[in-house]
Amino acid sequence: MKNLLKKIDYNNIPHHVAIIMDGNGRWAEKRGKIRTFGHENAIQSVRDTIIVVKKLRISYITLYAFSSENWNRPKKEIDNLMHFIHLNLTSSLEEIHDNNVKIIFIGEIEKFSYLIQKKLIYFRNKTKHNTSGTLILALSYGGREEILRATKNIAEKIHIGRFSLKDVNYSSFQNHLYTKDIPDVDLIIRTSGEQRISNFLLWQSAYAEFYFTNVLWPDFRKKDFYEAIINYQKRKRRFGTVENN
Ligand code: IPE
Numbered sequence: 445m446k447n448l449l450k451k452i453d454y455n456n457i458p459h460h461v462a463i464i465m466d467g468n469g470r471w472a473e474k475r476g477k478i479r480t481f482g483h484e485n486a487i488q489s490v491r492d493t494i495i496v497v498k499k500l501r502i503s504y505i506t507l508y509a510f511s512s513e514n515w516n517r518p519k520k521e522i523d524n525l526m527h528f529i530h531l532n533l534t535s536s537l538e539e540i541h542d543n544n545v546k547i548i549f550i551g552e553i554e555k556f557s558y559l560i561q562k563k564l565i566y567f568r569n570k571t572k573h574n575t576s577g578t579l580i581l582a583l584s585y586g587g588r589e590e591i592l593r594a595t596k597n598i599a600e601k602i603h604i605g606r607f608s609l610k611d612v613n614y615s616s617f618q619n620h621l622y623t624k625d626i627p628d629v630d631l632i633i634r635t636s637g638e639q640r641i642s643n644f645l646l647w648q649s650a651y652a653e654f655y656f657t658n659v660l661w662p663d664f665r666k667k668d669f670y671e672a673i674i675n676y677q678k679r680k681r682r683f684g685t686v687e688n689n
C-alpha cells in the first residue's frame with residue numbers, strides 16, 4: 445500500500461469521483477448466499493472509500509447506491525434492501541458525519557419510505573457545514589429522469605414567463621439538475637467487470653474518464669481505489685482540443 449501511495453501525484457487529484465458500486469449480488473451468490481448478503485457486506489467498501497476521499501482530499505464523491513431501474517427488481521430483493529437501508533442508514537451516515545464529510549442526495553428521494561426520507565433529510569441538515577469533502581448518494585437516481593425533470597422544469601418556467609428561451613444554456617440547464625452546485629465528474633469507477641454507464645450521471649460525465657475493475661463491490665478496498673487514481677493520473681484529458689494548447 446505504501447508503494448501505491450508513493451505513486452500518487454497530489455497535484456493531480458480528481459475533483460469529483462463517482463462510483464458505480466456493482467457486483468453485490470454476484471459476491472453473495474459465489475458464497476452460496478442470498479443477494480442481500482452482498483448488500484450487507486458493501487458497507488466496509490464504503491468506509492474504505494471515505495477514508496481515501498479524506499486522505500487524498502477528493503472534494504466530491506458520488507456513490508450510485510440505487511438506480512431508477514432497480515425498482516424493477518423482484519419485490520423480495522427491494523424489500524430486503526429497503527429494510528437494510530433503513531437499519532444501517534443512521535450508523536453509516538453518523539460515521540460519515542464524524543469524518544466531517546457533508547452528505548447530500550440526488551434522485552427521486554420521495555419514492556422511499558417516509559422514515560428513510562426523514563433520516564436522509566436529517567443527515568443533509570446535520571452535515572451541511574462539514575468541510576472534509578462532499579458525499580453525494582445517488583438514490584433512486586437515473587440520468588435520463590434527471591435530464592427530463594430539468595427540461596420540464598425549464599419549460600414550465602418559460603410557460604409562466606419566469607424564464608426566456610434565450611437564457612437556456614449549459615450553465616442555466618445545469619442549474620436545474622440535481623447536481624446544480626456540483627462540478628462535472630472527472631473519474632467514474634465501475635466495479636464487477638461490467639463496462640456500461642447504466643443511466644448514471646449522463647450529463648455530468650460528458651468528459652469523464654472511465655475506470656473498470658473486475659473486483660466485486662464488497663471486495664473493493666483502499667488499494668483498489670488508489671489503483672484507480674493512479675490509472676486516471678496516466679490519462680491525457682483533451683476536452684476536444686489539442687495538447688499544449
Ligand atoms: C449493486 O450490486 C447494488 C445495487 C444495484 C443495489 P448488484 O445488486 O447489482 O449485484 P450484481 O450486479 O447483481 O452482482
Ligand code: IPE
Binds near residue numbers: 465467508514640642
Ligand atoms: C447499476 O448497477 C446501479 C447501481 C450500482 C446502483 P445495476 O446492477 O443496476 O446495472 P445493470 O443492470 O447491470 O446495468
Ligand code: MG
Binds near residue numbers: 466467468
Ligand atoms: Mg449489478
